[in-house]
Amino acid sequence: MSNLNLLDQTCGERRSEQIVGISPSLKSVLAEVERVAPTDASVLLLGETGTGKELIARAIHSLSSRSEHPFVKLDCAAIPFDLLDSELFGHEKGAFPWASAHRIGRFEMADAGTLFLDEIGDLPLALQPKLLRVLQEHEFERPGSSQTHRVNVRLIAATHRDLVGMISQREFRSDLYYRLSGFPINLPPLRERREDIPLLVSHFVEMFSRRIGKQIHDIPAETLSAFTGHSWPGNVRELQNLIERAIILSNDAVLPNLLSAMAKKSTRVTALQGTSNGSGNAVIDSNTEALPSPPPTSGDRSDKNGHLLNHKFESSGTSHDLPIVFVVDDDVPARESMKQILCREGWQPETFALAQEFFDRPRPHVPNCLVVNISPRDLSGLELQKRIVIERMETPIIFIADHGDVPTSVQAMKAGAVEFLIKPFTDDALFDAIREALKRSSIALGREAEMRSVRDSYAxxxxxxxxxxxxxxxxxxxxxxxxxxxxxxxxxxxxxxxxxxxxxxxxxxxxxxxxxxxxxxxxxxxxxxxxxxxxxxxxxxxxxxxxxxxxxxxxxxxxxxxxx
Incomplete structure (x- = not known):
């Protein structure tokens, strides 16, 4: 019997959209989904980044009586503060300088259906009373209008943040929290559902093989063992990104073990912790945990070489709305380490060894933030900054350097850099700098959107x-x-x-x-x-x-x- 058939029998009616699993923790979540879905109770999804909160929200909607009506989502962290009010509640023509036409908001779009507010912990305090009123009274006024609109919306919210801690810090309203958490569901991290990892690996291999156009016929047993034993701090999202990268690097239709490749280099390299080597590049000793061999999974089918075949599992995908952080650094270990850490934090990294590679890239994405080595081999970091200003004036830049001096750092800050970091630097130093850069980028994007609206209106x-x-x-x-x-x-x-x-x-x-x-x-x-x-x-x-x-x-x- 194939694993897919075995999985169907095991899960039975627990299959919901693309959620398939055999781990007890996932089954417990799906049982809670089935209990709350037929009701109109507000649901609060709690869990680390990359655990599939949006997929669970969609499952609740599809199992509810509102399934024939819209499912509307909004990432509260991705919208500038100036525009979030309009995104949620719409606006009348002329309500803002850029409001050249009447527009309905997400609440009206989701009328009779479900509204999913992701990263609700990032909702500004100023908007929280207005959201509370909609939840309690089911009514609101659009900016620029005194007319009251009534809506019938089921709200599902999600966050990876500690809302109770935020309440004590006065960063989140307690009354809104109690209103949102009518039925809280805690999503388990991937390390607590290791039984599902072989199924996830097989699913992602099949998905990316089809998407990339490279066939993978064998998943070696040692590769699967390494994946199953890894802690996966970035959860399913980290696993998905790793599988995609492995398929791109694969040869002879065999899935390579990138975790093992990183361990053999004896570094989990990062510019965040560690010591400088003779060349000034920041490296650290390996902190990769020993990967224990997992217990054999029931229903696994192996060929005579120990290669695991034909796993089937469907899981949540990654968001296409993640903040984009570009890294330009010719220090390969540091660059790859920063990429892993950015993925783990839930950001979308793209890395380049040379400045020219950055400028020669395809242009579907504009970076929300740029982390640049002050002295890449092919172009001075400050010269790079000048060229970036021509491409997009508002891109925030964080300079990093193997060593630094006061005049250089002052010159970089005067030129508009968000931060100037000297290797080795801490996780928190990089995260704080990127968060500040993303905040500036968000404000800049809001200004750009407003300016575009003015230009379009004039045109x-x-x-x-x-x-x-x-x-x-x-x-x-x-x-x-x-x-x-x-x-x-x-x-x-x-x-x-x-x-x-x-x-x-x-x-x-x-x-x-x-x-x-x-x-x-x-x-x-x-x-x-x-x-x-x-x-x-x-x-x-x-x-x-x-x-x-x-x-x-x-x-x-x-x-x-x-x-x-």
């Missing part, structure tokens, strides 16, 4: 509407603008109304602010298209330009003499 204006906007900013009244452009005052009012509507501006002050930002961002092709407002935008006396001939109008308005 949607017609030529005549841009002319009217320029003259409004110059401080002219509607009658004066009509005389300047040769159109009626009623037509000016119509154009002006459309400008305010498209730009999402409530007043001329909003328009002035947007125009200033457009000029400062060099968003307009012609710097003179928007005139700077005069010190006194609307004066008591008529504007002297009323008596000018039409030909004396500025270059932007010169060709605009006809009526619209």
């Amino acid at each position: 949607s204006l017609s030529h005549r509407e841009r002319q009217v906007m320029a003259l409004v900013l110059s401080g002219l009244l509607n009658k004066q603008i009509g005389s300047e452009l040769g159109i009626s005052e009623i037509t000016v009012k119509a154009h002006r109304g459309r400008v305010m509507q498209k730009m999402g501006a409530k007043s001329v002050v909003d328009l002035v602010r947007m125009a200033t930002r457009l000029r400062s961002e060099r968003a307009l092709a012609g710097a003179g298209q928007l005139r700077s407002p005069s010190p006194s935008p609307i004066s008591g006396s008529p504007d002297r330009r009323m008596n000018r001939p039409a030909s004396s109008s500025g270059p932007t308005l010169k060709a605009a003499g006809g009526r619209s």
